[in-house]
Amino acid sequence: MxxxxxxxxxxxxxxxxxxxxxxxxxxxxxxxxxxxxxxxxxxxxxxxxxxxxxxxxxxxxxxxxxxxxxxxxxxxxxxxxxxxxxxxxxxxxxxxxxxxxxxxxxxxxxxxxxxxxxxxxxxxxxxxxxxxxxxxxxxxxxxxEMAKTLDVPPCREVGEDAMECAAQSVSSGACGGEPS
Missing domain, CATH: 3.40.630.30 (Gcn5-related N-acetyltransferase (GNAT))
Incomplete structure (x- = not known):
């Protein structure tokens, strides 16, 4: 070897x-x-x-x-x-x-x-x-260490800034959270 x-x-x-x-x-x-x-x-x-x-x-x-x-x-x-x-x-x-x-x-x-x-x-x-x-x-x-897979829609398809996309996903409940 x-x-x-x-x-x-x-x-x-x-x-x-x-x-x-x-x-x-x-x-x-x-x-x-x-x-x-x-x-x-x-x-x-x-x-x-x-x-x-x-x-x-x-x-x-x-x-x-x-x-x-x-x-x-x-x-x-x-x-x-x-x-x-x-x-x-x-x-x-x-x-x-x-x-x-x-x-x-x-x-x-x-x-x-x-x-x-x-x-x-x-x-x-x-x-x-x-x-x-x-x-x-x-x-x-x-x-x-702990880990979690986040369910955020692909922002490239949405055509938005990544931070805006993530914020909208969370506020709309797309990530499993409550809509705001």
């Missing part, structure tokens, strides 16, 4: 791994198709400028596992009171035939070392149920 850093030629691989990761987590194909197209456009410039980086593990030059990393802008926080950034780990994926061999653990060790090398003192990730035991075993723990 060989380990190498991601490069711009890995765009398709990164997209394939991300889609397979979410498919393994139970996401629907129609959602994944939409996500992958948009993710491709989002990650391409970041891969080119180095703001999305990471590692690939290969077996005889065939990629079998990968991990993505980013530094994200974040205000100083009790977990990192002197720093305005966090490390972000994403797209951890190991091909099914290569699972349970320690490859994800190796990728996580590489990720942590790279983030430390870049001066990051705090990192986050979002774990699938399958991934949680691995991350817990490496010392990662849950946080107080």
């Amino acid at each position: 060989d380990i190498r850093t991601l490069d711009a030629d890995d765009l398709d691989l990164i997209c394939q791994h991300r889609e397979a990761m979410f498919r393994d987590a139970g996401q629907r194909d129609d959602v994944l198709t939409l996500m992958t197209g948009n993710f491709r456009e989002w990650v391409k410039p970041r891969l080119l400028d180095g703001s999305y980086f990471g590692y690939v593990i290969q077996d005889a030059a065939v990629p079998v596992a990968g991990i993505g990393l980013m530094l994200i802008d974040w205000p100083p926080h009790p977990a990192h009171p002197m720093q305005d950034k966090r490390g972000y780990v994403l797209n951890v994926f190991v091909e099914p035939d290569y699972r349970n061999r320690g490859l994800a653990r190796e990728l996580m060790h590489l990720a942590e070392a790279e983030l430390v090398r870049r001066g990051v003192t705090f990192a986050i990730l979002h774990a699938t149920e399958k991934g949680k035991p691995l991350y817990r075993g490496l010392g990662w723990h849950g946080t107080t």
Whole structure:
């Protein structure tokens, strides 16, 4: 097995791994198709400028596992009171035939070392149920983060300013709120 850093030629691989990761987590194909197209456009410039980086593990030059990393802008926080950034780990994926061999653990060790090398003192990730035991075993723990998908109509179709569109959606009850 060989380990190498991601490069711009890995765009398709990164997209394939991300889609397979979410498919393994139970996401629907129609959602994944939409996500992958948009993710491709989002990650391409970041891969080119180095703001999305990471590692690939290969077996005889065939990629079998990968991990993505980013530094994200974040205000100083009790977990990192002197720093305005966090490390972000994403797209951890190991091909099914290569699972349970320690490859994800190796990728996580590489990720942590790279983030430390870049001066990051705090990192986050979002774990699938399958991934949680691995991350817990490496010392990662849950946080107080909560999430909600907001039901706002696409403003591009409405032809309005995004703030006006969101405000009208909330006041009309389109987001599940009471009309004003």
